[in-house]
Amino acid sequence: MTSGLSVGVEGTGAFAEQVGPGSWRVRYWTDDGVHGSLTGFTTREQARDKAAEIDVERRRGTFIDPAAGNLRLGEWAPRWLEALDVAEATESQYNSLTRKHIVPRWGESGVGDISGMDVHVWARNLRRAGYAESTVATIVKILSMMLADAADERLIVANPIRPCRRGRRRRERRREIVWATPEQALNAAATCGVWAGLMIVTAAWSGCRWGEICGLQTYRLSPRPRPDRGPVGDRS
Template structure:
């Protein structure tokens, strides 16, 4: 319709300007020009397809105003979208319009930052943390649900602080058990899932590429797991497939942490241990444990892959061995304490939970 009106306007002697064209025609060229990570591109495409295109696709560039855009953002929030999601949507729209201005399609971007408005008092959901005993009990239930590999994955997350993608993307060449550590590669150190496809790529940030030490009990668990199958990755499903976060959450994490008492006759009955705990909460729990054990902030940052200023890193490098040694001692002690609480009379090997046999001695 817009094309027909433009032709008619041209016949009347009026030549339409670029700014009078519908905004939707700019979306595809814009996506072709941006260089972002696959996961970021997938997020931008989804938000554009579901929100930006329906609202602004047929609107001419010169009909998009600052007040209309911000009014739309308020409507999105009122519809139930998370504030972070709305901010990302507005960020995408703003970038699109700013680049259109750079290309001379419009004189300048109509969207300006809001300088007024009520302060939003949105409460962030509290992060659910787990104790070492919680982790042990959740892992036991995970082993009963799908197998020992799931239990070891949960324990590894809690005792290394590594992210989901860093653990599920970990391959044998980067595991150095004789040296008591594993390496998160800067180029292929994380497993990513974009549009349903799994691929290896860089970890979250440059500082996420790091070496992580393992407490003694976890070295034994990993040796045991690596002997069970011949696969490039240490953490794979029972049928030797790469892991998907959503599947793991639904089939393992939720019933292992929340219990499944509401289900009728499940194959494995599980009890509530720490309701609401998500896999990433194990990373937060790890950091909390280290705080409780007096590990300095720079030591925690280095282990978790957080950015450390160069001057601080230089100072830390002089005391790193002592700090790393203490980290392993306190983590080993937490594991031993959780075992002693859960199994005061020793382990019950009749339960066929082999993985905890390593720490029985």
């Protein structure tokens, strides 16, 4: 049972309210037009100071309803994914990684309860579990974008995920790219049959990627090299 003792002007702004011996709360108006509540204050002065802080933030337009951060990530993620406007392959990847990694770990957490340090620990554990660095980076990027948009929608104050500067910087050994010599390319082509050999020779001397070679059509080729297009010129 509350004592009913309020400090402040109820109805026009935030105010302090006693809810028991040595227990106070702050009541404030939410964007939905109902009273929100912040509890845990042990003195009237603490509650009044918080109420005044909320009123100042409202006048500045910077107030974020603390209750908005209670929205579970498992509820926010489907809304965020639905609003994506990306390539089909990218959307499929984001859905898959969200379903397999993000929601199982963070689905029951409020968006306002996710901390940057907890995310970095989670990412480290994923790497230790054997996931590739690029996969972990993409997973964290997706979660970071979700939280950045949550901040834009005024669910949280700011995206808590920041670059990690704890410990040593990881230096990964880069795989050396080995280029075939003309003789090696011709030898490989000679062992693969006519059509595959032709593709190998074309790729080796044109610099085209494999997907470009597979989609190449003869009627789109220029018989003479052009400085701006290389040895394989597209007529378009």
